[in-house]
Amino acid sequence: MISLTVNGQPLTVPPGTTVAAAVMRIQPAFRRSVTGESRGPLCGMGICMECRVTLNGHPHERSCQLLCAAGMEITTP
Amino acid sequence: MTRTLVIGGGPAGLAAAWAAAQSGQAVTLLDDNPALGGQIWRGHIPARYRRFLDPRITVQTGVQIHSASQLPPADRIILATGTRELFLPFPGWTLPHVLGAGGLQALVKGGLPIAGKRVVVAGSGPLLLAVAAYLRRRGAKILLVAEQAPYPRIAAFTRGLWRHPAKLLEAAQLGFGLRYRPDSWPLRADPGSVTLQGHGVLRCDYLACGFGLVVNTELPELLGCRVENGRVLTDPDQRTTVPHIYFAGAGSVDRSLLEGQIAGFGPARGRALHAARAAAVTFDRCIDIAFALRSELLSLTTPETIVCRCEDVPFSAIWPQRDWRSAKLQTRCGMGPCQGRICGPALAHLCGWPAASVRPPIFPTRLENLLDLRD
Ligand SMILES: Cc1cc2nc3c(=O)[nH]c(=O)nc-3n(C[C@H](O)[C@H](O)[C@H](O)COP(=O)(O)OP(=O)(O)OC[C@H]3O[C@@H](n4cnc5c(N)ncnc54)[C@H](O)[C@@H]3O)c2cc1C
Ligand code: FES
Numbered sequence: 118m119i120s121l122t123v124n125g126q127p128l129t130v131p132p133g134t135t136v137a138a139a140v141m142r143i144q145p146a147f148r149r150s151v152t153g154e155s156r157g158p159l160c161g162m163g164i165c166m167e168c169r170v171t172l173n174g175h176p177h178e179r180s181c182q183l184l185c186a187a188g189m190e191i192t193t194p
Numbered sequence: 195m196t197r198t199l200v201i202g203g204g205p206a207g208l209a210a211a212w213a214a215a216q217s218g219q220a221v222t223l224l225d226d227n228p229a230l231g232g233q234i235w236r237g238h239i240p241a242r243y244r245r246f247l248d249p250r251i252t253v254q255t256g257v258q259i260h261s262a263s264q265l266p267p268a269d270r271i272i273l274a275t276g277t278r279e280l281f282l283p284f285p286g287w288t289l290p291h292v293l294g295a296g297g298l299q300a301l302v303k304g305g306l307p308i309a310g311k312r313v314v315v316a317g318s319g320p321l322l323l324a325v326a327a328y329l330r331r332r333g334a335k336i337l338l339v340a341e342q343a344p345y346p347r348i349a350a351f352t353r354g355l356w357r358h359p360a361k362l363l364e365a366a367q368l369g370f371g372l373r374y375r376p377d378s379w380p381l382r383a384d385p386g387s388v389t390l391q392g393h394g395v396l397r398c399d400y401l402a403c404g405f406g407l408v409v410n411t412e413l414p415e416l417l418g419c420r421v422e423n424g425r426v427l428t429d430p431d432q433r434t435t436v437p438h439i440y441f442a443g444a445g446s447v448d449r450s451l452l453e454g455q456i457a458g459f460g461p462a463r464g465r466a467l468h469a470a471r472a473a474a475v476t477f478d479r480c481i482d483i484a485f486a487l488r489s490e491l492l493s494l495t496t497p498e499t500i501v502c503r504c505e506d507v508p509f510s511a512i513w514p515q516r517d518w519r520s521a522k523l524q525t526r527c528g529m530g531p532c533q534g535r536i537c538g539p540a541l542a543h544l545c546g547w548p549a550a551s552v553r554p555p556i557f558p559t560r561l562e563n564l565l566d567l568r569d
Binding site: 130131133134135137138139141142145146147150151152154155156157158159160161162163164165166167169177181182183184185 | 226227228233237256258278279281288290291292293294296297298299300301302304305306307503504505506530531532535536
């Protein structure tokens with residue numbers, strides 16, 4: 118199992134879990150749109166950019182295309 | 195030794211890389227996903243296709259090609275960039291519980307628990323049934339599969355399946371026990387629910403909704419290949435209008451595997467597969483006819499509905515625009531990080547606009563990557 122945090126909340130997930138799937142275990146919303154709407158993943162395949170999160174301090178990472186790794190810190194607004 | 199570069203590691207790209215390696219070419223296979231397998235297999239390639247993973251192939255995953263300057267040197271390039279879902283904007287489609295049909299499936303394949311969740315699958319095409327069957331196997335409660343196509347067309351398509359017994363069996367297994375309703379589509383979504391044409395309101399945890407597939411033509415276009423009506427033009431040997439560039443796939447799995455092999459083997463050996471491909475192409479045409487989008491869907495998008503999710507542009511702002519270019523300049527529609535790959539096909543459908551030409555980079559990139567753009 119892999120341990121990581123989503124907005125400071127600890128979470129363990131099986132190997133092979135994408136960052137998007139890990140965040141969705143905790144909350145449906147990933148980002149705020151330019152007019153302030155809550156948004157979450159749409160395409161699941163790296164195209165829509167709705168699943169962007171801040172990963173280990175790097176903003177705008179496409180979470181559906183990344184696999185979870187031990188110690189990752191994921192934050193959403 | 196001929197150096198062959200294959201871009202895309204779905205069924206078409208895997209078959210192409212294998213066939214090219216079999217023919218003694220030096221093969222490099224690139225894909226932007228963390229693992230090979232494309233949209234359908236996502237890292238879990240079925241045992242009978244694992245022979246495609248020839249150890250002589252150099253594989254690089256997690257690599258997204260967004261400009262010609264990134265391509266390693268090659269004598270032949272085989273593009274197998276596949277498809278994405280078509281999303282039509284309707285009120286509430288931006289809510290977090292609304293995902294693509296293949297989109298929700300991809301997330302579940304990526305580890306999202308779905309057991310016990312109430313899911314409505316909606317939109318159009320054979321993918322809806324595959325997604326519903328998959329999610330049900332993983333424990334989801336599928337409340338309804340809402341297919342926009344009219345009942346008579348679906349009935350005619352199903353009757354035609356007797357000519358393809360394997361496909362009939364597959365459809366029966368996938369559909370067994372599912373509530374499948376033609377003539378139905380989402381009219382609006384609200385938090386925790388969806389309102390469906392002919393069915394009323396259903397409370398659900400997820401609405402998984404896609405209206406068919408569009409071909410990822412951005413990279414082929416960027417490399418100069420001619421694209422018409424959303425498809426990359428190819429000759430019988432899968433060669434595009436650029437002599438050393440081939441395109442394969444973006445059809446059903448059978449067709450994609452055959453096209454990949456034809457492109458990979460090259461003309462001499464590939465010709466033996468032309469008849470099988472012709473049959474697969476005919477089958478795909480039947481699917482296109484059966485699941486063609488009905489005109490009522492054009493009124494799904496209300497003036498307030500956001501069409502460009504990146505820039506939150508409502509449909510009413512698009513009305514005064516003549517074409518895609520002026521919509522981009524006047525409203526910023528399609529100028530956000532998805533680069534019009536979600537709203538472009540939707541507006542092409544709603545307004546009848548042809549897609550605009552592609553400029554590098556086709557994906558938003560980090561500044562470091564932009565610095566080495568040479569074209
Ligand atoms: C979301 C989704 C889910 C699907 N699920 C099913 C299903 O359950 N059952 C079914 O029968 N059919 C499914 N399909 C249809 C299926 O994709 C096709 O039938 C067939 O597999 C197409 O194969 P392909 O190799 O042409 O494309 P794909 O499988 O789409 O493979 C294309 C690959 O190229 C990669 N790629 C694209 N552009 C680039 C680039 N610029 N740089 C690097 N890599 C790139 C993509 O990431 C992808 O891995 C699905 C389609 C989609 C879009
Ligand atoms: S969900 Fe669309 S890019 Fe990740």
